[in-house]
Amino acid sequence: MRPPLIIDGYNVLHENPQLAQLSRRSMEEGREMLVSYLSAKAGRYDITVVFDGWQHGGPAETAERVRGVRVVYSKLGERADEVIKRLIDRAPPQAIVVSNDIEIRTYAERAGCQVARPDQLTRIASERPVQENDRRVSSEKRGPAQRPKRRRSPPPWRF
16 A cells, blocks of 8 residues: 655645746646646655635535546635645555645644655655555564654754
């Protein structure tokens, strides 16, 4: 089973300089470029990118698979954050959530997911993901399996 990679779509679009510039011209082109980039990495992860539909969405949440990437739009009146939280609730511990949104990051950390900033997406998408089997080390010696402790990433700034 490939580990889930849950992406806050508009957050990544606005944080990445190239995607932000493209999105200012056409939000649709920005979304398509992000999905195109992610589709090249879809073999490594089970990728879901979530976009807000709360202002212009339909009456129901929509999801489609585009070149191996699951693209989800929240329904009218619902923010993408709520969809992302539902995905986090169902995600296994090796899931990675990509967002700069403090509320989403905190929610994901409390659920035991790994958390990454949008500027780390290129590195994450290029790495070999940790599989569930990689974490097993003789459970007879260690007792029941436990979730690994999370390391906090250093702040993005340096003094």
